[in-house]
Amino acid sequence: MGPLPRTVELFYDVLSPYSWLAFEILCRYKNIWNVNLQLCPSLIAGILKDSGSLTAMRFLTTVKLEHPEMLEKVSRELWMRVWSRDEDITEPQSVLAAAEKAGMSTGQARGLLERVSTPEVKNQLKETTEAACKYGAFGLPITVAHLDDKTHMLFGSDRMELLAHLLGEKWMGPVPPAVNARL
Structure with missing residues (x-):
């Protein structure tokens, strides 16, 4: 039996291709390393003051509030649109x-989209972004590991080997063998 689950937070914005790298790697390793991965959609504009992803990030915040089980799939699909297929993610239809x-029904997705401008969603995204800033974020992605009553903030998608070391786990590259066998 491995160690008890540890919490790792990933603050990300789908306008950050480096966030996507960290997202995919951590999604692949969350079960291998036995970590409780908390996905935290953040607004990079709140950190860098310039982004076109406000609607997308508010939508992801709404997904996290109402359908957290869909957050991984919807986040991945937004990244695929903008970074793999060069498609828009700023317009509501996109x-x-x-x-x-990603698997949501049209009605479900429309209902969530209607909520992106509500105070609840705006405040939640603002709070998540402020939390990233409190950890010391100066860009995204940041990964925050909570271990033995200590907090470790790592910036960038190229820090996974260091995260593995902090967790006392083995780094097996961006596609670990267990995932590679499924691909």
Whole structure:
């Protein structure tokens, strides 16, 4: 039996391709390393003051609030649109298309999209972004590991080997053998 689950937070914005790298790697390793991965959609504009992903990040915040089980798939689809297929993610129809491709029903996705401008969603995204800043973020992604009553903030998607060391786990590259066998 491995160690008890440890919490690792990933603060990310889908406009950051480096966030995508960290996201995919941590999603692959969360079970291997027995970590409780907390996905934290953040607004890079709140850190860097310039982004076009406000609707997408508010939508992901709404997904996290109401359908957290879909957050991984919807986040991945938004990254696929913007960074793999050079498609828009700033217009509402684009966000709906990504949500539907990720497995949400049209009605479910529309309902969430209608909530992106509510105070609840705006405040939650602001709070998450402020939490990243309190950890010392100066860009995204940041990964925050909570271990033995200590907090370790790592910036960038190229810090996974260091995260493995902090967790006392083995780094097996960006596609560990267990995942590679499924691909």
